[in-house]
Amino acid sequence: MRAVVRRRLSGWALGALLVFVAPLARAQTDPLPSWNDGAAKRAIVAFVKETTDKASPKFVAPEARIVTFDQDGTTWVEQPNYAEAMFAFDRVAIELDKHPRLKLVEPFKTIMSGNQAAIAKLTNEDLLKVAAALTHSGMTVDEFRKIVGDWLASAKHPRFKRPYTELVFQPMLEVMQYMRANGYKTYFATGGGQDFVREYAEKVYGIPPEQVIGSAADTSFGYTKDGRAVLTKTHKMLYVDDKAGKPIAIHQMIGRRPVAAFGNSVGDQQMLEYVQAGEGARLMVLVHHDDAAREYAYGPRSKVGTFTDALGAEAKKRDWVVISMKNDWKRIFAWE
Amino acid sequence: MRAVVRRRLSGWALGALLVFVAPLARAQTDPLPSWNDGAAKRAIVAFVKETTDKASPKFVAPEARIVTFDQDGTTWVEQPNYAEAMFAFDRVAIELDKHPRLKLVEPFKTIMSGNQAAIAKLTNEDLLKVAAALTHSGMTVDEFRKIVGDWLASAKHPRFKRPYTELVFQPMLEVMQYMRANGYKTYFATGGGQDFVREYAEKVYGIPPEQVIGSAADTSFGYTKDGRAVLTKTHKMLYVDDKAGKPIAIHQMIGRRPVAAFGNSVGDQQMLEYVQAGEGARLMVLVHHDDAAREYAYGPRSKVGTFTDALGAEAKKRDWVVISMKNDWKRIFAWE
Structure with a gap:
């Protein structure tokens, strides 16, 4: 959207010169400045370029550009607890x-x-x-x-002493913005509560409520004393958006298979498998928490965001991109 | 979206003249040409104008411009059966x-x-x-x-001898296009099967799969023999998107209250009540089938799309717009 606006303004306001200069200027701007140059960054950039280039055999039609992100541990801190x-x-x-x-x-x-x-x-x-x-x-x-x-x-995080909404991974925010600027519709597919995440996802990540898929309890319909319709939360679960529940909820909420997905734990495995099983260009990415100094280092024995050895083996076998937070991310938080 | 593209092209391709002429030309074009001038048309146009005029107290922020449409009987023929x-x-x-x-x-x-x-x-x-x-x-x-x-x-309709996808109400298609051109996100909230409607909603109505809310069965996750992830339909219902189920599914799928809704039967009553219970500008509309010559005339005793006397009374009490197909619609189908 921003790219369209920019092109429109520069187009008729500044004349033909800018029409030729603007694309060059854009090409020189790094869309992922918080990333170190490495295999993960190159894979993401290559995927976006190929899928948006009409001449590429991997071109993806604009309406099919759907990408899903896990939240806890993938786009923000999940330790010591969600x-x-x-x-x-x-x-x-x-x-x-x-x-x-x-x-x-x-x-x-x-x-x-x-x-x-x-x-x-x-x-x-x-x-x-x-x-x-x-x-x-x-x-x-x-x-x-x-x-x-x-x-x-x-509320403040016990270690970082900052609001949780400031514990967002800047490199992932850049990926979301970069993909949106290239026509991708960004969705959350989180194990967290759908209504909980909806409250801040738009402000913090630019993801509107209708693009937040999460674990969801049913609601019941009724009226206030003065006859106004209201919805009340119940504790009957509609679905738990974790593991096999992720592709199921994604189908329920989106109705088409995403072409890319980002996760960080065993809870995201089936989502990535489901994405990969589609036709054409595919991008499957896992964030690996290996940076105890700047964030946390945790793996197979963690209570949250478990990254088992089996998951690592699957990522290797299926050719998924694994992000090392330590090596791939130049900075982790915007305030660093 | 189309408005943006048009402005961009006319801007730098045709020069400053068109920049001033285009808005005038647009203002003079009737956005609802298949409608007779009447209370229903005036209410819809007034609502769109007020909610998109920044100077109006009824202005609605672009991200909150959500409108839901029932499908059967509201945007296409539902007789003699769905x-x-x-x-x-x-x-x-x-x-x-x-x-x-x-x-x-x-x-x-x-x-x-x-x-x-x-x-x-x-x-x-x-x-x-x-x-x-x-x-x-x-x-x-x-x-x-x-x-x-x-x-x-x-398949062909038994009376009209045309594919069902040609039995769309042209006046409602114009409302959808008009609202989208004014920044509204158009959703279906249909009692019909979500995956059924998703198959054609984009081509026929310009509504993408992720904006189709319908009655939905759960799916199960599994693998093909060669290890590809697949989702299989089950007959365990997740929810029935009818009556009180409509606002519940709307909250589940969108997470914000629409500002406008269109329906035609008792199955849409709670959706309209839910829309009306929100703050600020609201538009609630019912289509009344009273044109046996061009389509069908049916009311309280119909098996599908029942429009009871109580619903008519509620519409009057709550000040909902009721469309008379006979009087408000100049033509019903595009091919007439």
Whole structure:
């Protein structure tokens, strides 16, 4: 979109000269300035160039330019725990003040202890119990979005002491912008809550709510006392957007197979396989967290964002691009 | 998008003259030429003008310009039965040749009789049994799209003797194009099958697959013998996009409340109520089928597209726009 506007302005405002100069100027601008020159960067740039060049056998029609991104660990920090889990713990503290008996029951007892090591050991089932307790309160979707927004405005990451929305990987933001400038429609396909991510995805990543696919609970339709239609969150899951659930949700929400996908863990494997099984040009990318100094280094034994040896072997066998955060990224955060 | 391209070309190719002339020429062109001048047309045009005029208190930011359309009976013919039901009946005949015992069992027996009056009396549960029998065959989503495409290319409407894709209401196509030219994102919110409608919505209506919301069955993820990832249709419903299911699916798929919606039956009531319950400018429209000569006239006792007296009363009470096909539409089909 921005490219169109730029061309339009330079075209008739500055005359024929710029019509010839502008494409050259663009070609010299590095679309991925936070990346070191390496195999990962070259693969991404080559893919975008080939798929947007009408003369290339790998050309992809504009309407088919769909790319999906996992979020946690792929476009922002997911350690020591998902931002959404942190949000849920904070909400639990507020809710438990209303229902003090629950404070004596697990997993709420652990959460209330504030013991980060114990909290980090909670299982996914524990987290689901927490989520259920929260959505049980029969919040409308508008109320939910508001409390997410309020939390994001005040919560800070325990290590970086910054809002979670500032812990976005600058190199991935550049990939999103670069692909959009080349006609790609960028989607999230996250295991996180769809309505949670929708609250900030547009402002932080330029991804509108309708392009956020996430784990989703059903809602129920009803009326306020004065007859206005409202939707209330329930805890009946529609789908869990993780592992095999990712391609399923992508088909449900988009209805066409993406041509490119970015992930970072075993939860993204089936999405990448699904993308690769399509015809024509394909790009499958995994972010590998190997930079303990600037971010985190974690692999097979991590509770979140697990990158098993089997996943590494699959990436090699299927010729997926693996990004080394340490070697491929010149900087990780915009504020570095 | 088209407006942008036009302005760009005329700008630097034809010079400053056209820059001033083009907006005038556009202003004088009727965006809804198949409509008679009346309250319905005036309400639609006034809504689009107000919501796109930055100086208006009813201005709607470009990213919030979302409009949803029901399909059957709102943008194309739904009598004597939904096109998708006709498709299902044809598929049943093919499937039953493989399983002849089923031919003796209802509702298959009635469908095989070819008796249109009896077929028209089948209940929605009967139709669901038919749909289940079809999806039971474990088709991949790609195979399903192909058989829908093949059917659409050959099937003809029993009265109009034309492909179903030619039975689109030209006045509604003009509304879609007019709203898109003004920055609106047009969505379907149809009770019909999401994957069925996705097969032709882009070609016929200019609505891409990712903007088609419909009733949706779940899919399952698996691999072909040679290790390629595939999605197979199941008959477990994810949601039925009708009545209260419409606002629920709209929230699920779009994540923001549309500012305008078009429907034609009791199945669209909750969608219109949900749209109306939002803040700022709102447009709720119902198509009323009152033209037996050019299309069909049907109301409270129709099996499809039921327009009850209660719905008419609600439209009046809530100040919804009701389109009389007889009086408001100069022509109904492009080929008239």
